[in-house]
Amino acid sequence: MLTFEEKLTIIESFPELKRNDISLRRVNFHFEESVKDKQIVVYRLHPNGNGFVYAELIEENGYVTDSKGMVNIRDFTKEELQQVIKQSIASLSEAEPFEETWINAENQTLQLMNEYDVWNIYAGNVLDGTHTTYHEAADYLYQEGFNRIQDIDAE
Known part of the structure; x- marks a missing residue:
């Protein structure tokens, strides 16, 4: 499992995401250029390594999402985390119906x-x-x- 710091490094490598520190040392990352109402890509990344990425709009994703469309990234590899973030940003960038x-x-x-x-x-x-x-x-x-x-x- 990637550490909190490793996940932060990966996530912060996406210049289109803006960091937003929230309570209990958790961190959200927003995609402010989203064409959807949804802007949070990384949700509640916690120092224990747990966190979520918005995956509801990713076509044929195979991700198991919760009721908010979030996939748990606790056990994601570096490549899996990079891929889901790229896909999430792309899904929020698509203007076509x-x-x-x-x-x-x-x-x-x-x-x-x-x-x-x-x-x-x-x-x-x-x-x-x-x-x-x-x-x-x-x-x-x-x-x-x-x-x-x-x-x-x-x-």
Whole structure:
């Protein structure tokens, strides 16, 4: 496991991130040029080595994120930490709209789109639902029997 100081060195090598010391010697790093409402890339980096990186918008990331879209970086290697930070910054830099197609067993399709910092689900041109996070919208779609077309194609 990387030490707190090693993680700080890696994170501070990203000039686009601004350090913000918070309580209990923890540190956040902000990406102020974010095109999203979200600016915190590194969240609550603690002297014990624990901390989080925003990974919710990273496409096909494979990261296990919490309800805030954060992935725990406690046991990340140097390369893994550099990669997730690069991906996080890139995901917050993308101005183009995000869209996924979901399909169920009856071949009905829904579109999941990120619009104005909310996640909308459309059936054709009809708004089916609005969610505050990608994971909330994806959970809803899975519960309704839908799967991402990308996941089906990968099988």
